[in-house]
Amino acid sequence: MKSHKSDDTPHQEQLFIDPLIHVPTRFRILSNLYLVGWVDFLFLRNLTGLTKGNLSSHLIKLEEAGYVLIKKEFVNKISRTTISLSDSGREAFNLYRKNMKIMLDEIPE
Amino acid sequence: MKSHKSDDTPHQEQLFIDPLIHVPTRFRILSNLYLVGWVDFLFLRNLTGLTKGNLSSHLIKLEEAGYVLIKKEFVNKISRTTISLSDSGREAFNLYRKNMKIMLDEIPE
DNA sequence: GATTTCTGGTTTGCGACACAAACCGATTTG
Protein backbone atom coordinates (compact mmCIF):
# COMPACT_ATOMS: atom_id res chain seq x y z
CA MET A 1 0.00 0.00 0.00
CA LYS A 2 1.30 3.39 -0.83
CA SER A 3 3.05 5.07 2.06
CA HIS A 4 1.34 8.21 3.34
CA LYS A 5 1.98 11.00 5.73
CA SER A 6 0.40 10.05 9.01
CA ASP A 7 -3.20 9.10 8.33
CA ASP A 8 -4.45 9.86 11.79
CA THR A 9 -3.77 13.57 11.41
CA PRO A 10 -5.10 14.29 7.95
CA HIS A 11 -5.82 17.93 8.77
CA GLN A 12 -2.33 18.74 9.86
CA GLU A 13 -0.90 18.23 6.42
CA GLN A 14 -3.68 20.09 4.70
CA LEU A 15 -4.28 23.08 7.00
CA PHE A 16 -3.13 26.32 5.56
CA ILE A 17 -2.05 28.85 8.15
CA ASP A 18 -1.63 32.10 6.28
CA PRO A 19 1.86 33.38 7.19
CA LEU A 20 0.79 36.89 6.28
CA ILE A 21 -1.88 36.88 8.99
CA HIS A 22 0.08 34.72 11.41
CA VAL A 23 2.42 37.62 12.23
CA PRO A 24 0.94 39.06 15.43
CA THR A 25 1.30 42.65 14.24
CA ARG A 26 -0.72 42.03 11.11
CA PHE A 27 -3.26 39.94 12.98
CA ARG A 28 -3.76 42.89 15.26
CA ILE A 29 -4.20 45.27 12.35
CA LEU A 30 -6.73 42.98 10.71
CA SER A 31 -8.69 42.34 13.86
CA ASN A 32 -9.08 46.07 14.42
CA LEU A 33 -10.16 46.59 10.82
CA TYR A 34 -12.54 43.65 11.15
CA LEU A 35 -14.62 45.55 13.70
CA VAL A 36 -14.79 48.95 12.06
CA GLY A 37 -15.44 50.13 8.53
CA TRP A 38 -13.05 52.72 7.20
CA VAL A 39 -10.50 53.90 9.68
CA ASP A 40 -7.82 56.49 9.19
CA PHE A 41 -4.13 55.82 9.43
CA LEU A 42 -3.50 57.76 12.60
CA PHE A 43 -6.46 56.26 14.38
CA LEU A 44 -5.39 52.77 13.37
CA ARG A 45 -1.93 53.59 14.64
CA ASN A 46 -3.45 54.55 17.96
CA LEU A 47 -5.65 51.45 18.08
CA THR A 48 -2.75 49.13 17.38
CA GLY A 49 0.02 50.95 19.21
CA LEU A 50 2.39 50.59 16.26
CA THR A 51 4.89 53.14 14.96
CA LYS A 52 4.00 54.88 11.71
CA GLY A 53 6.81 53.16 9.83
CA ASN A 54 5.79 49.78 11.08
CA LEU A 55 2.09 50.25 10.35
CA SER A 56 2.83 51.65 6.91
CA SER A 57 5.00 48.74 5.83
CA HIS A 58 2.50 46.18 7.10
CA LEU A 59 -0.40 47.93 5.36
CA ILE A 60 1.52 47.79 2.10
CA LYS A 61 1.91 44.05 2.49
CA LEU A 62 -1.75 43.59 3.31
CA GLU A 63 -2.76 45.74 0.36
CA GLU A 64 -0.48 43.76 -1.97
CA ALA A 65 -2.26 40.60 -0.82
CA GLY A 66 -5.61 42.24 -1.49
CA TYR A 67 -6.63 42.00 2.15
CA VAL A 68 -7.10 45.73 2.71
CA LEU A 69 -8.25 48.69 0.67
CA ILE A 70 -6.36 51.94 1.03
CA LYS A 71 -7.86 55.27 0.05
CA LYS A 72 -5.91 58.50 -0.05
CA GLU A 73 -7.55 61.89 -0.18
CA PHE A 74 -7.01 65.46 0.87
CA VAL A 75 -9.16 67.00 3.55
CA ASN A 76 -8.65 70.74 3.89
CA LYS A 77 -5.42 70.37 1.89
CA ILE A 78 -4.07 67.81 4.35
CA SER A 79 -3.25 64.28 3.29
CA ARG A 80 -5.53 61.66 4.79
CA THR A 81 -5.29 57.92 4.32
CA THR A 82 -8.13 55.60 5.24
CA ILE A 83 -8.05 51.83 5.38
CA SER A 84 -10.69 49.17 5.23
CA LEU A 85 -10.75 45.41 5.27
CA SER A 86 -11.61 44.03 1.86
CA ASP A 87 -14.03 41.15 1.31
CA SER A 88 -11.19 38.76 0.53
CA GLY A 89 -9.33 40.04 3.56
CA ARG A 90 -12.32 39.31 5.74
CA GLU A 91 -12.56 35.80 4.28
CA ALA A 92 -8.85 35.17 4.73
CA PHE A 93 -9.02 36.38 8.31
CA ASN A 94 -11.94 34.06 9.11
CA LEU A 95 -10.24 31.14 7.39
CA TYR A 96 -7.06 31.80 9.35
CA ARG A 97 -8.97 31.75 12.61
CA LYS A 98 -10.87 28.61 11.66
CA ASN A 99 -7.74 26.72 10.67
CA MET A 100 -5.84 27.91 13.71
CA LYS A 101 -8.58 26.62 15.98
CA ILE A 102 -8.52 23.25 14.26
CA MET A 103 -4.78 23.09 14.62
CA LEU A 104 -4.90 24.07 18.28
CA ASP A 105 -7.63 21.55 19.09
CA GLU A 106 -6.11 18.60 17.27
CA ILE A 107 -3.90 17.91 20.24
CA PRO A 108 -5.73 16.89 23.41
CA GLU A 109 -4.97 18.65 26.65
CA MET B 1 -7.93 59.70 35.40
CA LYS B 2 -4.91 58.02 34.01
CA SER B 3 -5.26 57.18 30.34
CA HIS B 4 -5.33 53.48 29.52
CA LYS B 5 -5.07 51.31 26.52
CA SER B 6 -8.56 50.50 25.31
CA ASP B 7 -10.61 49.32 28.25
CA ASP B 8 -13.09 47.35 26.21
CA THR B 9 -10.51 44.77 25.19
CA PRO B 10 -8.71 44.06 28.43
CA HIS B 11 -7.52 40.62 27.32
CA GLN B 12 -5.89 41.83 24.17
CA GLU B 13 -3.37 43.90 26.00
CA GLN B 14 -2.61 41.21 28.55
CA LEU B 15 -2.55 38.07 26.39
CA PHE B 16 0.89 36.70 25.96
CA ILE B 17 1.40 34.82 22.72
CA ASP B 18 4.75 33.12 23.08
CA PRO B 19 6.73 34.06 19.96
CA LEU B 20 8.91 31.00 20.44
CA ILE B 21 5.91 28.71 20.02
CA HIS B 22 4.11 30.92 17.52
CA VAL B 23 6.56 29.95 14.77
CA PRO B 24 4.75 27.16 12.89
CA THR B 25 7.85 25.00 12.69
CA ARG B 26 8.36 25.02 16.43
CA PHE B 27 4.66 24.56 17.09
CA ARG B 28 4.84 21.46 14.96
CA ILE B 29 7.84 20.13 16.84
CA LEU B 30 6.16 20.73 20.17
CA SER B 31 2.85 19.22 19.15
CA ASN B 32 4.61 16.04 18.07
CA LEU B 33 6.57 15.90 21.31
CA TYR B 34 3.36 16.54 23.23
CA LEU B 35 1.95 13.21 22.11
CA VAL B 36 4.95 10.99 22.61
CA GLY B 37 7.47 10.58 25.41
CA TRP B 38 11.04 10.44 24.30
CA VAL B 39 11.60 10.49 20.58
CA ASP B 40 14.83 10.31 18.69
CA PHE B 41 16.14 13.00 16.41
CA LEU B 42 15.69 11.14 13.17
CA PHE B 43 12.22 9.99 14.01
CA LEU B 44 11.22 13.52 14.97
CA ARG B 45 12.68 14.69 11.69
CA ASN B 46 10.50 12.21 9.89
CA LEU B 47 7.41 13.15 11.90
CA THR B 48 7.88 16.85 11.23
CA GLY B 49 9.28 16.72 7.71
CA LEU B 50 12.06 19.16 8.57
CA THR B 51 15.68 19.09 7.41
CA LYS B 52 18.27 18.07 9.98
CA GLY B 53 19.76 21.56 10.10
CA ASN B 54 16.39 23.17 10.60
CA LEU B 55 15.30 20.73 13.29
CA SER B 56 18.61 21.02 15.08
CA SER B 57 18.55 24.81 15.26
CA HIS B 58 14.97 24.88 16.48
CA LEU B 59 15.64 22.23 19.12
CA ILE B 60 18.50 24.32 20.44
CA LYS B 61 16.18 27.30 20.82
CA LEU B 62 13.55 25.18 22.56
CA GLU B 63 16.13 23.70 24.88
CA GLU B 64 17.48 27.16 25.72
CA ALA B 65 13.96 28.15 26.72
CA GLY B 66 13.70 25.03 28.86
CA TYR B 67 10.82 23.68 26.81
CA VAL B 68 12.52 20.45 25.76
CA LEU B 69 14.98 18.05 27.28
CA ILE B 70 17.73 16.67 25.07
CA LYS B 71 19.61 13.51 25.92
CA LYS B 72 22.62 12.31 24.02
CA GLU B 73 23.94 8.81 24.31
CA PHE B 74 25.80 6.19 22.35
CA VAL B 75 24.08 3.06 21.23
CA ASN B 76 26.49 0.49 19.83
CA LYS B 77 29.11 3.27 19.50
CA ILE B 78 26.72 5.38 17.43
CA SER B 79 25.54 8.78 18.53
CA ARG B 80 21.88 8.98 19.38
CA THR B 81 19.94 12.03 20.48
CA THR B 82 16.54 11.79 22.06
CA ILE B 83 14.16 14.62 22.84
CA SER B 84 11.27 15.04 25.21
CA LEU B 85 8.92 17.82 26.13
CA SER B 86 9.72 19.19 29.56
CA ASP B 87 7.07 20.01 32.16
CA SER B 88 7.51 23.73 31.60
CA GLY B 89 7.40 23.14 27.87
CA ARG B 90 4.11 21.32 28.24
CA GLU B 91 2.72 24.15 30.34
CA ALA B 92 3.95 26.80 27.89
CA PHE B 93 2.42 24.89 24.99
CA ASN B 94 -0.95 24.64 26.75
CA LEU B 95 -0.85 28.30 27.72
CA TYR B 96 -0.03 29.26 24.15
CA ARG B 97 -3.01 27.30 22.87
CA LYS B 98 -5.32 28.73 25.51
CA ASN B 99 -4.30 32.31 24.82
CA MET B 100 -4.45 31.85 21.08
CA LYS B 101 -8.01 30.56 21.37
CA ILE B 102 -9.01 33.54 23.46
CA MET B 103 -7.42 35.88 20.95
CA LEU B 104 -9.12 34.15 18.04
CA ASP B 105 -12.52 34.19 19.72
CA GLU B 106 -12.44 37.78 20.88
CA ILE B 107 -13.56 38.92 17.45
CA PRO B 108 -17.03 37.80 16.42
CA GLU B 109 -17.59 36.16 13.08
C1' DG C 1 44.58 -2.43 6.17
C1' DA C 2 43.49 1.54 3.24
C1' DT C 3 40.08 3.97 1.05
C1' DT C 4 35.53 5.34 0.20
C1' DT C 5 30.88 5.94 1.56
C1' DC C 6 27.48 6.63 4.88
C1' DT C 7 25.64 8.33 9.30
C1' DG C 8 23.96 11.45 13.09
C1' DG C 9 24.01 15.67 14.07
C1' DT C 10 26.18 20.69 14.11
C1' DT C 11 27.57 24.87 12.02
C1' DT C 12 27.36 28.39 8.72
C1' DG C 13 25.96 31.62 5.16
C1' DC C 14 22.31 33.91 3.03
C1' DG C 15 17.90 35.78 1.81
C1' DA C 16 13.88 37.50 3.99
C1' DC C 17 11.73 39.97 7.47
C1' DA C 18 10.03 43.32 11.27
C1' DC C 19 10.93 47.31 13.20
C1' DA C 20 11.58 52.27 14.11
C1' DA C 21 14.46 56.29 12.98
C1' DA C 22 15.25 59.35 9.36
C1' DC C 23 13.29 61.56 5.80
C1' DC C 24 10.03 64.26 2.65
C1' DG C 25 6.69 67.72 1.14
C1' DA C 26 3.32 70.46 2.92
C1' DT C 27 0.97 73.07 6.58
C1' DT C 28 0.89 75.61 10.81
C1' DT C 29 2.82 78.51 14.29
C1' DG C 30 5.34 82.35 16.26
Added chain:
DNA sequence: CAAATCGGTTTGTGTCGCAAACCAGAAATC
Protein backbone atom coordinates in the same frame (compact mmCIF):
# COMPACT_ATOMS: atom_id res chain seq x y z
C1' DC D 1 10.31 84.30 7.08
C1' DA D 2 12.10 80.64 10.05
C1' DA D 3 11.04 76.92 12.87
C1' DA D 4 8.05 73.40 14.29
C1' DT D 5 4.68 70.04 13.32
C1' DC D 6 2.11 66.92 10.52
C1' DG D 7 0.83 62.67 7.67
C1' DG D 8 2.86 59.30 5.79
C1' DT D 9 7.02 56.85 3.18
C1' DT D 10 11.57 55.16 2.83
C1' DT D 11 15.63 53.20 4.56
C1' DG D 12 19.03 50.82 7.32
C1' DT D 13 19.83 47.33 10.60
C1' DG D 14 19.45 43.52 13.62
C1' DT D 15 17.28 39.15 13.84
C1' DC D 16 15.56 35.07 12.06
C1' DG D 17 14.50 30.54 9.50
C1' DC D 18 16.22 27.66 6.44
C1' DA D 19 19.04 24.10 4.17
C1' DA D 20 23.65 23.18 2.31
C1' DA D 21 28.14 22.34 3.89
C1' DC D 22 30.66 20.41 7.25
C1' DC D 23 32.52 17.25 11.00
C1' DA D 24 33.88 13.04 13.45
C1' DG D 25 33.17 8.49 13.53
C1' DA D 26 31.33 4.00 11.83
C1' DA D 27 30.45 0.84 8.11
C1' DA D 28 31.26 -0.91 3.64
C1' DT D 29 34.18 -1.84 -0.12
C1' DC D 30 38.37 -3.11 -2.36
